[in-house]
Amino acid sequence: MTAPGSLDRSLRERAAQVIPGGMYGHQSTALLPDGYPQFFSGGQGAHLTDADGRRYLDFMCAYGPNLLGYAHPGVDAAYIDQLRKGDALTGPTPAMVALAEAFTGMVTHADWALFCKNGTDATSMAMVTARAHTRRKTLVLAKGAYHGAAPWCTPRPAGTTPEDRANQVFCTYNDIDSLEAAVARAGDDLAAIFAAPFRHDAFVDQVEVDPAYAHKARELADRTGALLVVDDVRAGFRVARDCSWSAVGVQPDLSSWGKCIANGHPISALLGNDKARAAAASIYVTGSFWFAGAAMAAGVATLKLIRESDYLERIEGLGARLRHGLAERASGAGFGFRQSGPVTMPLFLFDDDRDLAKGFAWCSAMLGRGVYVHPWHNMFLCAAMTEADIDVALDAAEASFDDLKRNRAEIRPAAKMAFLTAG
Amino acid sequence: MTAPGSLDRSLRERAAQVIPGGMYGHQSTALLPDGYPQFFSGGQGAHLTDADGRRYLDFMCAYGPNLLGYAHPGVDAAYIDQLRKGDALTGPTPAMVALAEAFTGMVTHADWALFCKNGTDATSMAMVTARAHTRRKTLVLAKGAYHGAAPWCTPRPAGTTPEDRANQVFCTYNDIDSLEAAVARAGDDLAAIFAAPFRHDAFVDQVEVDPAYAHKARELADRTGALLVVDDVRAGFRVARDCSWSAVGVQPDLSSWGKCIANGHPISALLGNDKARAAAASIYVTGSFWFAGAAMAAGVATLKLIRESDYLERIEGLGARLRHGLAERASGAGFGFRQSGPVTMPLFLFDDDRDLAKGFAWCSAMLGRGVYVHPWHNMFLCAAMTEADIDVALDAAEASFDDLKRNRAEIRPAAKMAFLTAG
Incomplete structure (x- = not known):
């Protein structure tokens, strides 16, 4: 699991002074795992760079706007x-x-x-x-x-x-x-x-x-x-x-x-x-x-x-490759891992994970390997992604499923997600 | 009074097919004099160019957004x-x-x-x-x-x-x-x-x-x-x-x-x-x-x-020059011409003009001389304007007041503004 970088931390501290709650709306990281960066310095094609210079293959695509690649x-x-x-x-x-x-x-x-x-x-x-x-x-x-x-x-x-x-x-x-x-x-x-x-x-x-x-x-x-x-x-x-x-x-x-x-x-x-x-x-x-x-x-x-262009056929092909590959790796590691929605807008949820503890741990492990995935919101593919990118994501997923399997006993639900299991 | 140019007319015809009512919101020309262009190809500094290539000194500043000059x-x-x-x-x-x-x-x-x-x-x-x-x-x-x-x-x-x-x-x-x-x-x-x-x-x-x-x-x-x-x-x-x-x-x-x-x-x-x-x-x-x-x-x-920068002092100075100059020219031509609001956001209304017939005629005459003014919404000054621009506007105003005086007897209220005097 990564810790947020020092520039991200310092931006969060400054934001806490001048933005209510430090951030608002759908791009607040308040309901994401702790290591997720809040601030980004740039985006090119299918990749994001956070404020500390870490680069990610981005499966959020700005929550949708990035269809053809950042900075097209x-x-x-x-x-x-x-x-x-x-x-x-x-x-x-x-x-x-x-x-x-x-x-x-x-x-x-x-x-x-x-x-x-x-x-x-x-x-x-x-x-x-x-x-x-x-x-x-x-x-x-x-x-x-x-x-x-x-x-x-x-x-x-x-x-x-x-x-x-x-x-x-x-x-x-x-x-x-x-x-x-x-x-x-x-x-x-x-x-x-x-x-x-x-x-x-x-x-x-x-x-x-x-x-x-x-x-x-x-x-x-x-x-x-x-x-x-x-x-x-x-x-x-x-x-x-x-x-x-x-x-x-x-x-x-x-x-x-x-x-x-x-x-x-x-x-x-x-x-x-x-x-x-x-x-x-x-x-x-x-x-x-x-x-x-x-x-x-x-x-x-x-x-x-x-x-x-063939953007749609391409993101559908990439989405199918991702879905098939993830299903194989999840079942290989013994996880019930549900992928739902169109392959171009996937959502991933683990079985028996109402508190999202597994989802948070797996997403954090993916993030640490340079792949930005979301634990509870649907994601988006963009046409700047390549088969090689999908394969990078699948390798990261395999390693992250392994991490999860190894650390299963120590995983605790995030306090901030307690509302999911309350009542 | 100018007639809209042929490119503006053709854009309006196309817009009538694919935009409800042909245009909507505050930038619709539905309640402006007939000669006002609906479409613009560009803006630089204090000037607008309409779709037919006519250039105007623009006192609307995009209804406010242009503070420092278009394309700053x-x-x-x-x-x-x-x-x-x-x-x-x-x-x-x-x-x-x-x-x-x-x-x-x-x-x-x-x-x-x-x-x-x-x-x-x-x-x-x-x-x-x-x-x-x-x-x-x-x-x-x-x-x-x-x-x-x-x-x-x-x-x-x-x-x-x-x-x-x-x-x-x-x-x-x-x-x-x-x-x-x-x-x-x-x-x-x-x-x-x-x-x-x-x-x-x-x-x-x-x-x-x-x-x-x-x-x-x-x-x-x-x-x-x-x-x-x-x-x-x-x-x-x-x-x-x-x-x-x-x-x-x-x-x-x-x-x-x-x-x-x-x-x-x-x-x-x-x-x-x-x-x-x-x-x-x-x-x-x-x-x-x-x-x-x-x-x-x-x-x-x-x-x-x-x-x-001194943008504020400059637009205040330009606004004062405009207000003073217009007052002088209006009274010279014998019109009761009310200028209200801050000098940087003026509104012009003629006395005894509830139907805006005089306002429409004067604004049309200004437009024909390359000065875009609005007959019933407040206007805006921008910091790209110069004293020479204001003097151009004052010359246009003097000639337009003269037009109005000469054509007074023939001015008719615009049917589209009848709601102002109804009831």
Whole structure:
């Protein structure tokens, strides 16, 4: 197990003075093993360098944004070129039209696009658009699904009010009966059914969507006049060159996108069909940097690579190699090791490990060998990875399973994860 | 009056296909005179170039983000340098700590910073932090003040619910009695008093804050245990090198920032004092790009220029020259022409012009002479402007006042602005 380096420690001490809690949000290491670095000095291709100069093969990919490789030369050149011409101006640039055309040309259900900055902006605009379209209020959501961090959806309710969470009915993902019951509970007030493209909640195995569930959601939306929203912020373009539910033959009315659509440059989007166009035009949504050209030019370059390169087949091939190799090594070492979700967005959990003690120990051992993996959040593959990188990860995994086997008796659950086994 | 150029027209036609309503948000030209271009190809210093290659001296400064000049070489070099090292990574970069230190070192009331992407993110986090701190719900806000475009605050309520707007009590800006009455109405549930640094609502004259109002807001927050929030997203760093209410000797608990803090690169911030630190650490707020290094490095470079250059004295001098010169020319032409707000953020309204017919005609005439001014939203000066630029604007103004005088009889109100005089 590695200890954080001295520069990371000193940055954490300084951060503790000027950032509440030392760090916040999904990139805080508060719920990661102690040795995980908080600060990074750089990223190139599939690799990260931490503040102390240690290099890692990175299976988090910035929690999604890195699709084609960090500091991708082509995408970054498009960004910088547009930055030199004009980024945040008094109006949008032609890149906005080009990006909206490229997006609607690729995503089957989409007739229009609204661009914004956060994934949460896109999911919130989906909610507002659906309410404007239906003149109703109630949302059906799957329990435990993450749709952002605004008061209506943030997973930790501190500082939110019951009114922020009003007009929401919950179902269980992939459970058709519970979906029908939730829609029935919404009655004649149903505005939207929200769905993740597959279940990618934290701390639990991922689950592919049941095609019957997706079709039922479409049917219920059609029957009630509500809009169907697929939240593709996290998974978009890692399972299809289209909205993720295209793979099961279901087209939503609205889909939210973000993370990797400009390979890490800050932009997100709500896409919609003609049915929802008038409602989308009626709402007032905006942001200081939503019309800025540079991230849009980077988006145009990214979408071109998505359309024209074999990035998807490559990350699927690499993901399959990783999954197969890890399964072999885990079973060789005698561990029940569950790999869930699409191979391009894997999540690893050990059997009999509710407190994540094994997961923490194994991830720490991987980190010590230069492979950054996450013990409870889904990971991401990027197209800058190679078969040789995957083999490095598999060698590290084999050695880390061996460590775990040898040290099994001494492994203790992390106190900070006690909430997982409480109650 | 100019007609939009042919490239702008063709971009609008394409946009009408793939963007709801053709454009959305504050950068839509839907409520501007017909000749205003919707699309821009670039910006350099104080000048914009539209899609058809026409160049304008730009008094909108991207609605605020341009403080030091478009495409500022020093700030953009800092951005690009950090982009090449690492931007959106699996964790923050050291630039995040440096920016939080620089910000808290400059803003008197601030002990900590949270960074985000939209001004609305910052105002929403202020709301959530105040509710977490007080464990109460009610906000006191000034009627007509803009605090963002989320469901709780967007000025156009389509698609929002009564619950989104619950727990809000309104007062009249600068009216101490109405502020006291609003606080009394909130009773023992007051979480926060929100205030713009001065009244900068659209369509009406701007009004400097009455120092007695600011002090009363502080006193009421202290007496009730609520937090005082100054929303400096729009005005920050254009009236002080500190929170804007420092000028009247009042320190808030929280202040929201955005727009120009990285001279146009996408980043915003919530700053707070130690009283609010534990609450800020307790809320869950995050975004895919909130930890990205490049905009933070640009922020560090911008704050250094704010601290070390005379940008503020220069834009104040230029603003005074503009105000004085315009007053002279307007009165010479016989127009009642009101200039309100700080000289660095002017708003121009004609007397006897409720339908903005005169304002539209004069702004169109200015635009035709290469000066981009806005008929109903406050404008912004940037430090790349020179005295010669101001003199160009004054010459254009003189000629445009003459046009207006000559064509007075033929000026008709714009149909799209009929809502201003309805009811």
